[in-house]
Amino acid sequence: MKLVGCRAALLAILAFCAMNAPVAAEYNRVPDSAIDLDIFKIDEKAFLGTRLDENYALMDEKGNRFSIGDVTGKPLIMVLSYYKCDGVCSAVNSDLKEILKKVKSKEIGKDFNVLTISFDKYDNPETLSMFVKELNIPERMRKGWQFSLAKNPDAIRKFTDSLGFKYFWSPRDRTFFHPNVYIVVTPEGRVSRYLYAHTIGPKDIELSLFEADLEHSKPSEVINLLVSYCYSYNYKEGKYSLNIPLFVALGSLSLGVTAFVVSAVVYKKSHKSNV
Numbered sequence: 001m002k003l004v005g006c007r008a009a010l011l012a013i014l015a016f017c018a019m020n021a022p023v024a025a026e027y028n029r030v031p032d033s034a035i036d037l038d039i040f041k042i043d044e045k046a047f048l049g050t051r052l053d054e055n056y057a058l059m060d061e062k063g064n065r066f067s068i069g070d071v072t073g074k075p076l077i078m079v080l081s082y083y084k085c086d087g088v089c090s091a092v093n094s095d096l097k098e099i100l101k102k103v104k105s106k107e108i109g110k111d112f113n114v115l116t117i118s119f120d121k122y123d124n125p126e127t128l129s130m131f132v133k134e135l136n137i138p139e140r141m142r143k144g145w146q147f148s149l150a151k152n153p154d155a156i157r158k159f160t161d162s163l164g165f166k167y168f169w170s171p172r173d174r175t176f177f178h179p180n181v182y183i184v185v186t187p188e189g190r191v192s193r194y195l196y197a198h199t200i201g202p203k204d205i206e207l208s209l210f211e212a213d214l215e216h217s218k219p220s221e222v223i224n225l226l227v228s229y230c231y232s233y234n235y236k237e238g239k240y241s242l243n244i245p246l247f248v249a250l251g252s253l254s255l256g257v258t259a260f261v262v263s264a265v266v267y268k269k270s271h272k273s274n275v
Contacts, residue, residue, distance in 0.1 A: 040179050042194055047164040050191045056159055057151035058117065061129045065151060068115075068189065075112040075212040076185040077205070080165050082120035082176055083131040092180045092197045093135055100141065102202040106209050109144025116146070119160050119167060120176065121153030163191065184208040 054069030079096065081089035093116060106112055118128065132147050150156045160167065167178035182200075184193040192212040195204055 040177075042164040042179055042181065044164070044194050048191055048193070050162060050164075052185060052189045052191070053159065053162070054189055056155070058146075058148040059125075059151050060146060060148055061125050061132065063125060066146075066148075071113045071115050071146060072185065072187060072189045074187050075209045076187075077112065077114045077209075078183040078185055079114070079116040080119050080160060080163075080178070080181075080183070081116055082118045083123045083127040084120065086175065088175075088180065090131070090135065095197055096182060097135065097137060097141065099200070099202055099205055101138075103205050104202075105206050108141050112144070112209050112213075114141075114145040115148065117148050117150065119150075119156050119165075119178070121150070121156055123149055125149070184212050186212045 052068050052072070054067060054072065056068045057065060058067060059065050077096070079093060081093060083089070096114070100108055100114075108114060128147055128149060137145055150159070163183060165179060165181070165183075167176050169176055180197040182195040182197065182205075183191060184195065186192050193208045195208055
């Protein structure tokens, strides 16, 4: 009798486990995190020339209000980040800091400005201040580099969408996925170039700033104009590359001119000999 009772109890336990096993497995299963890789690229040709909303309201770490229009009037490098980021956003801003140290032809604050804006509506002056402190921007750069929050958090998405900048929150990774890009803006407030972080250097920054301010170039910067023609923007790599077609064209032209000159000399000598 005891054996029958034990077997019945065992069967009941097994049945209970079998019924609940799928539920437990589903509860402990890590949700799938499908990442759309297209989000990391911006349809640049569709958004180049976009005019920024100069009245878009921002706020610095001290709560002082300013707008996009207050930092344009000269070329602008804009970085969209968030301040509670655990590494990537810090690296993107830190890389820019190191690159700007090597830019010799342009002076931050004088020839161009830099603006970092958080797209996380939950960022606040405290997270902004901590981010800036850890970044340790040199004092000479701080006069031309603003870190900011959106004055109206509900307007962030509309602003980023207008630039083709898409982002999403991953619950599994507990982080935002977004493009790591520097957006170069003309003095008039129009997007002139997207440069992807971790792939560029000082020359890319210099060329993009020169390109953004082309209409206001000084005669002394003609050399930069000549140099800029040696490079062209590579949309696939998100940076400037040597303009190979230009060199091929110049080489072909040079070869053609040389061949013409040689032919003319040979013909002239041949003509004299016949005379």
